[in-house]
Amino acid sequence: MEMAVTDSSYSTPKWWKEAVVYQIYPASFQCQSGVTSGWGTIKGITSRLDYLKSLGIDVVWSSPILKSPQADMGYDIADYKQIDERYGSLEDVDELIAELKKRDMKLMMDLVVNHTSNEHPWFLESRASRESPKRNWYIWKKPKSIGQDGVPEPPNNWAQILGEANSAWTYDEKTGEFYLSLFTPEQPDLNWENPEVRAAVWEVMHFWMKRGASGFRMDVINLISKEPNYPDADIVLGPGHRYQPGVKYFVNGPKLHDYLREMYREVLSKYDTITVGEMPGVSDEKEILRSVGADSEELRMIFIFDLVDIDKPDVRMALKPWDIKEMKSIITKWQRVMIRDNGWNSVFIENHDNPRSVSRYTDDSDEWREKGAKLLALMQTTLGGTLFVYQGEEIGIRNAPKTWDISEFKDIETINYWKKCEQLYANDKEKLAFGRKIIDMKARDHARTPMQWTAGENAGFCDPGTKPWMRVMDDYQTVNVEAQLKADNQTDLSVWQFWQGALKQRKDHADVFVYGGFQELYPDDQEVFAYVRTSIKGGRWLVVLNFSGRELEWVMPQGLEIESWVSTNYAKGAPDKPKQSGVPLKSWEGILGRCV
Template sequence: MSDTWWKAAVIYQIYPSSFKDTNGDGWGDLPGIISKVDYLKNLGVDILWISPIYKSPQADMGYDIADYKLIDPIYGTNEDIDVLVAELKKRDMKLMMDLVVNHTSNEHAWFVDSISSKSSPKRSWYIWKDPAGSDSNGDPLPPNNWCQLLGDANSAWTYDPESKQFYLSLFTPEQPDLNWETPEVRAAVHDAMRFWLDKGVCGYRMDVINLISKDQRFPDAPVTNDGGKAKYHPGSKWYTNGPRMHEFLREVKREVLAPYKAVTVGEMPGVSDPDEVLKTVHQGDGELSMIFIFDVVDVDFVPGEGRLALRPFKTGDWVKDVVKWQRVMWERDGWNSVFIENHDNPRSVSRYCDDSDEWREKGAKLLALMQTTLSGTIFVYQGEEIGVRNMPKYWDGVLDKKARDHARTPMHWDGSPHGGFCGKDVKPWMRVMDDYVTFNVDVQTNSNSDDDLSIWQYWQRGLSNRKAHADAFVHGEFQSVDNAEGDDVFAYLKVGKESGTWVIVLNFSGDEVQWRMPSNVKVQGWVAGNYLKGKPDKPTEGTIGLRPFEGLLGRSAA
C-alpha cells in the first residue's frame, strides 16, 4: 500500500456518545460502532475517526483525559478496540483515534501527583506560577490576564490554595495544560501514541495541537474584551503556534509518526497564514499529514468576541476561502482536508443552505457535490450523509444558530423510538431530533425511487465517483470559474491527468438564477446533478437556468 494511500481515503467522524447505544444506558458505545461497520463500508468510508473515548470524568465530553491507555467504561473496554480494529481490517478499513495532549484531566494520575506537592517529580509536567500579587481583598492575582478559551469572563489560571500557586488551564479548571517544555512530558505523550498504534490504529486527529508551545515569558494579553473593561483577555498571541511548536511536532514525527507511517490531521484553530500552514503540511518536509483549516466554518465568527458572536455572511465570503486553500495547496505542495461539519459546529445544511422542508434535500446534496469534488482528504461527520439539520428553535438569539449541541444529537438509524439510537424504554443522554421518523438511515438507504436519490444515496454515489476519478477530484488542480465575491453561484474546474477536466456549478441561492457560462469553458455534457438521478437536461453553453440550490457536474470538452 502506498505511503500516501490516506489521501484518497474517506474519513468518517463518529461522535461516540451519540452514535449507537447497545447496553441501554442512553449513551453510545464501542459495540454500537462495531455493529455499524458494514453500514459505513457501504457508504464508502475507509477510516473511522472516533472522538475521545479514553477514561475521563467527562467534564468536557472526553476532552479531559484521565488515562491515555484506558477506554472509558461508558464506551466499553480496550478489548472492544481490538475487536473494532479486527472488524475494520476484514473490510480493508482503519481506525483513527483522537489525541488530546495540550492538557489532561485534573484527575489524571500525572496531575494528581503534580498538585500533591511543590517538590513532586511531576510538578514540572504542568505549568505552575506564583501569583502576580494580591487584590484589594488580599486574594491572589493570576500570573497574567489571560482568559479561558471556553469562558472569557474567567481567568485561564486556577489557584491551588495548598501550594499557593496557580496552574494554567486554558479551557477549564478541570483541564490543566501540560508543560511540553519538560522532556519527560513529551516522552510520555510519545509512549501513549505508540500504545494505540501498536494495537493497529492508523493515526490520530490531534486536538488543538498548535497550543502546545507557550511563550515562556507569559506576558499579559492586549486589553480587548468588553472594550477593555474586562478583567481577562485573549492571550492566544502567546500560545497559538508558539515558539517551539514546530520543534515539538518534528520530534513527534521523528519518534512516533514516521516509524509507524501514521496518518495525522491537526486541529489548529486561529491559523490562516499559508506560510505558517505549509510548515506543518508540506508534503515534502511537513510535520503532519494535514490540518483542519477553519476559515470556512469560522466564516460567521466575530474576531475577538468569542465563538457565540454572530457575523452575517454571504456565499462569497466563504467561497473565497475555499478557492484560496485549494490553490495554495496545489501551488505549494501542501495537502487539504475537506470538511464543513464536525462536533463543534452547527449543521452545514442549516448554515450554508436552507434547511426548510422544501429545500433541505437539495441543499444537503449540493454540499455533498461540492465536497466530493474538492481536492484533499474528505471528512464526513456522522449524520451529514443523511442531511441532519439543526434542532428547531431551542435557544434565544445567537446560541440558537451556533450552539455545538446541533452536531451532537443522536444518530437517526430508523423510525423506531429515539430513532433506533437506543431502546424505546431508555432515555438518551441528549434529545433526538423530532424528524427521525422520516429522516433516518433506514429510509434513505432503502429508497428505490426511479427519479431521484436520497441524500445518503447521493453521498454514496459521490464518494464512489470521487474514488473512481481520484486523479481529478482528490489530487487534481482546482481552477476557479467566474467567482466574483458575493456571487451565489460557485463554479470551478477540476483537472485530472487521466480523467480529464470536470466542470462543477453550484447555485447556493434560494432563487432561480440565470448564469452565463464563460466563453473559455467548454462543457461536453452534464453527467450528474442534485435534482434528478439521471443526467441533467441543461444547455452546455451560453446562459444556464439554475433552480434554487441546484448543482451540476459536467465533463469539459477541452
C-alpha cells in the same frame, strides 16, 4: 487563472490522500442493546461498520473514548491507555480494529495531549506539592498579586476558551499557585517544555499504533507551545469582560514546529500513518505549510478553520456577517495554495465543534433541506484533499429547533455562555434574545444530538424506554438512515444515496477530484460557486453550485464546452441542461459535467 497540477509530490498517490474519513461522536452514534446509560458505545460503532463501508468510508475517526470524568465530553483524559467504562473496554477496541481490518478499513484515534484531566495521575502527583517530581509536567505560576480582599490574582488576564467570563488560570489553595487550564479548570495544560512530558506522549502514541490504530487526529495541537513569559492579552472584549482572549500567546507558539518534528522523528516516521492536526486560530499560508508541506516531516494535513469560522469575530460564541463570495474565496485560496506549494488539504465543513452545515450554509427548511445537503455533498466530494464526513451529515441532519428549552443543551461551552448572558444582560430582554440566537446558530450541541437511524423510539439510537444522554431531534421520524437507504423515488435520490454516489465518483476519478488542478470561474459572482477540476491525465470537469434560493441562469465561459452533464442534486442521473451558453439553475441546485 488555473492552478494546474504537474508531476509532483502533491499528485503522488497515497492511501491517506484518497481515504474518506468518517468522524464519530461516540456518545451519540449508537448505543448497544441492553445498555441503559443512554450513551453510545464502542460495540455500537462496530455494529454499524457495514453501514459505513456501504457509504464509502475508509477510515473511522472517533472522538475520545478514553477514561475521563467527562467534564468536556472526553476531551479531559484521565488515562491514555484505558477506555472509559461508559464506552466499553480495551477488548472492545481490539474487536473494532479487527472488524475494520476485515473490511479494509482503518481506525484513527483522537490524541488529546495539550491538556489532561485534573484527575489524571500525572496531574494528581503534580498538584501534591511544589516539590513533586511531576510538578513541572504542568504549567504552575505564582499569583500576580494578592487583592485587597485577600484573593490571589491570576498570573495574567487570559480568558478561558470554553467560558470567556472566567480566567484561564485555576488557583490551587494547597500549594498557593495557579495552574494554566485554557479550556476548563478540569483540563490542566501539559508543560511541553519538559522533555519527560514529550517522551510520555510518544509512548502513548506508540501504544495505540502497536495496538492497530492507523493514525491520529490531534486535538488543538497548535496550542502545545506557549509564549514563555505569559504576557497579558490585548483588550479586545468590551466592558464587563475582565479576561481577554490570549490566543496571540498560545496559538502556534515559538517551539510548535520543534515539537511536531520531534513527534514525527520519534513516532510517526516509524509507521504508515494518517495524521491531521486541529489548528484553530491560524490561517497564515507559510505557517500552515511548515506543518503540511510535502517535506515538512510534521503532519499529513491540518484542519484549517477559515471556512467554519466564517461567521466568527474574536470569540466563537459571537456572530459576524459573511456572504457566498467570501466563502468561495476561502475554499479557492486553500485549493490553490496546496497545489502551488505541495501541501495537502483536509476537506470538511462539519465536526463535533460546529453547527450543522445544512443549517449554516444553505436553507434547512423542510422545502430545501435535502437540496442543500446534497449541494454541500457535491461541493465537498469534488474538492482536492482528504475528505472528512461527520456523522449525520450524510443524511442532512440540521440544527436543533429554536423551540428547545435551554436546558436541552448539554455542552459546557453553551452552559458557560448562557450563564454569562444571564449575568450581563439580566435586565435586557433584547440582548438575552440575541444570546439565545447565537446558541441557536453556533452551539456545539447541534452536532451532538443522537444519530437518527430509524423512525422508531429514540431514533434507533438506544433501546425503547432508555433515556438518551441528549434529546433526539424532533424530525427523526422523517429524517433517518433507514428511510434514506430504502428510498425508491423513480426520479430523485435521498441525501444518503447522493452521498454514496458522489463518494464513488470521487474514488473512480481520484485523478481529477483528489489530485487534480483547480480553477474558479467568476469569483465575483455573489450566488454561484463554479470551478473546473483538471486531471493530471488530461480531461476537465465542471462543477456549478447555486448557493441561493432563487432560480437563475449561469453563463458558460467562452472556451468551455460540456461533453456531457453527469449529475445534479435534483434528480437521478444526468440533468437536462444546455451544453453551451446559458445554463438555467434551480434554487440550491448543483450540477457536475465533463468538459470537451
